[in-house]
Amino acid sequence: EIVLTQSPGTLSLSPGERVSLSCRASQSASSSYLAWYQQKPGQAPRLLIYGASSRATGIPDRFSGSGSGTDFTLTISRLEPEDFAVYYCQQYGGSPLYTFGQGTKLEIK
Amino acid sequence: QVQLQESGPGLVKPSETLSLTCTVSGGSVSSGSYYWSWIRQPPGKGLEWIGYVYYTGSTNYNPSLKSRVTISVDTSKNQFSLKLSSVTAADTAVYYCARGSYFGGCFDFWGQGTLVTVSS
Numbered sequence A: 001e002i003v004l005t006q007s008p009g010t011l012s013l014s015p016g017e018r019v020s021l022s023c024r025a026s027q028s029a030s031s032s033y034l035a036w037y038q039q040k041p042g043q044a045p046r047l048l049i050y051g052a053s054s055r056a057t058g059i060p061d062r063f064s065g066s067g068s069g070t071d072f073t074l075t076i077s078r079l080e081p082e083d084f085a086v087y088y089c090q091q092y093g094g095s096p097l098y099t100f101g102q103g104t105k106l107e108i109k
Numbered sequence B: 001q002v003q004l005q006e007s008g009p010g011l012v013k014p015s016e017t018l019s020l021t022c023t024v025s026g027g028s029v030s031s032g033s034y035y036w037s038w039i040r041q042p043p044g045k046g047l048e049w050i051g052y053v054y055y056t057g058s059t060n061y062n063p064s065l066k067s068r069v070t071i072s073v074d075t076s077k078n079q080f081s082l083k084l085s086s087v088t089a090a091d092t093a094v095y096y097c098a099r100g101s102y103f104g105g106c107f108d109f110w111g112q113g114t115l116v117t118v119s120s
Helices: none
Strands: A004-007 A010-013 A019-025 A034-039 A046-050 A063-068 A071-076 A086-092 A098-100 A104-108 B003-007 B018-025 B034-041 B048-053 B059-061 B069-074 B079-084 B093-101 B107-110 B114-118
Touching: A004 A086, A010 A019, A019 A034, A019 A086, A019 A104, A034 A063, A046 A063, A046 B107, A071 A086, A098 B048, B003 B093, B003 B107, B018 B034, B018 B093, B018 B114, B034 B069, B034 B107, B048 B069, B048 B079, B048 B093, B059 B069, B079 B093
Parallel strands: A010 A104
Antiparallel strands: A004 A019, A019 A071, A034 A046, A034 A086, A063 A071, A086 A098, A086 A104, B003 B018, B018 B079, B034 B048, B034 B093, B048 B059, B069 B079, B093 B107, B093 B114
């Protein structure tokens, strides 16, 4: 099983700041199949990034993804108030076929 | 715009079978470009993929749940369904249905989720 470990667990930041969230895989994961999601309370996750670096439809360009192998990063260039949420990374291709990281919570400082 | 909507009982007794249906609108479950998945999230916790069904009826399940899970598709109704047997309190969660991209390995559309509580 490919285990995805996200760090840190919680981040306290202010609007306007830049943030990078980490997702580390226990073994090499295909960058073609690494995705990031945003989840707000009471809502379903929303796809932000797929293929490690491609933005999903309608996602603002302040969101960007990078990485390969075992280390992947989601960067938000300038935090907006609506960006405070929980972020999950997800990989495809191991066993089980899909796994998620445990999430990073972005909270307002 | 594709929309997915979960339906089913919100309360299930221990040892019984949880049954949910996902109705798809704005798109077709018969499309060969997508897998149709169930994903769950226990209260306050992370996401766990349960399994998927393809329009042909072929399936793939999370090994941790495989012995208890059945996912099926009804193309005539544009729906797919989840059955999880022998449930316990540990199966209490919000259950989401989602569309998985055949090529991208990700979930691009999700239902709003439905909370299923296992309790006597």
